Amino acid sequence: MTSLSRRALLLSAGLGLLARGRAWGAGARHLVEDWSAAAAGTRGVPPGWQKYETLGGHPAYDFTVVDAGGGLALHMRSAAEHSTIVREVRADLDATPILSWRWRMISLPQGADLRKRETSDASGHIVAVWPRFPAFARSRLISYVWDPALPVGTVVPSRKTAMVTFIVVRQGAQGLGQWIDERRNVADDYQKLYGESPPPLPVIALSIDTNDTRSTAEAVFGRIELQSI
Numbered sequence: 001m002t003s004l005s006r007r008a009l010l011l012s013a014g015l016g017l018l019a020r021g022r023a024w025g026a027g028a029r030h031l032v033e034d035w036s037a038a039a040a041g042t043r044g045v046p047p048g049w050q051k052y053e054t055l056g057g058h059p060a061y062d063f064t065v066v067d068a069g070g071g072l073a074l075h076m077r078s079a080a081e082h083s084t085i086v087r088e089v090r091a092d093l094d095a096t097p098i099l100s101w102r103w104r105m106i107s108l109p110q111g112a113d114l115r116k117r118e119t120s121d122a123s124g125h126i127v128a129v130w131p132r133f134p135a136f137a138r139s140r141l142i143s144y145v146w147d148p149a150l151p152v153g154t155v156v157p158s159r160k161t162a163m164v165t166f167i168v169v170r171q172g173a174q175g176l177g178q179w180i181d182e183r184r185n186v187a188d189d190y191q192k193l194y195g196e197s198p199p200p201l202p203v204i205a206l207s208i209d210t211n212d213t214r215s216t217a218e219a220v221f222g223r224i225e226l227q228s229i
Helices: 004-017 186-194
Strands: 029-033 062-067 072-079 082-091 098-107 122-130 140-147 155-157 164-171 179-185 201-209 216-227
Touching: 029 082, 062 082, 072 082, 072 201, 098 122, 098 140, 122 164, 122 186, 140 186, 164 179, 179 186, 201 216
Parallel strands: 122 216, 140 164
Antiparallel strands: 029 216, 062 072, 072 216, 082 201, 098 179, 098 216, 122 140, 122 201, 155 164
16 A cells, blocks of 8 residues: 555656657557567566556556457456556557557456445556646546446546546446457547646556455456547
8 A cells, every 4th residue: 555645656656667768649550558568378567567556455466468369468357456557658649539449348346336435446447647746636547447337428536536537438247258349539538528638648557446345357458559530
């Protein structure tokens, strides 16, 4: 467990350690991750990513790179803990505003409800991150989640930190266990949430969270890209 101040320092330190010098210009598609830097069976934090500890999370990083048939993927599991990893992207959202990812949701945390602080859990989710100083108070995070019950399109400010806003992109049991391709216009979402055009996107995070409900969850993430419209 870390304090909010340590959390901010971890994020700042993590960004400094991530891949440097990769500024994306205009173009149709930019790869964020295809997991090819690791062999199938690699466990823990994958290459190119950094740990990002959350307050009270007790992260286990129960992650495994797996052969998903036609490509590699990251299999994420959580049992009464919260694990988050971050990767620098430095994306020009004018050129590539669409966040595209492939995921297979296996299970959702029992009793999770993002509208309540005491049950604020989510299975594997992808997060667009804009760190701003001081990081623990002013950073902006948009988290795309598959929720057990909330309707698609629901926007939920985090009950734990003002930095995070959840957007529900899938709901309930329909589609569990299947590979699904998602596309979100991150630039439009930022504009709607914050009332201004987004700056470049510096960081993408992946997270899985079951520490409040003391339950379990499981998800698999395939290829992640930023794309033009």
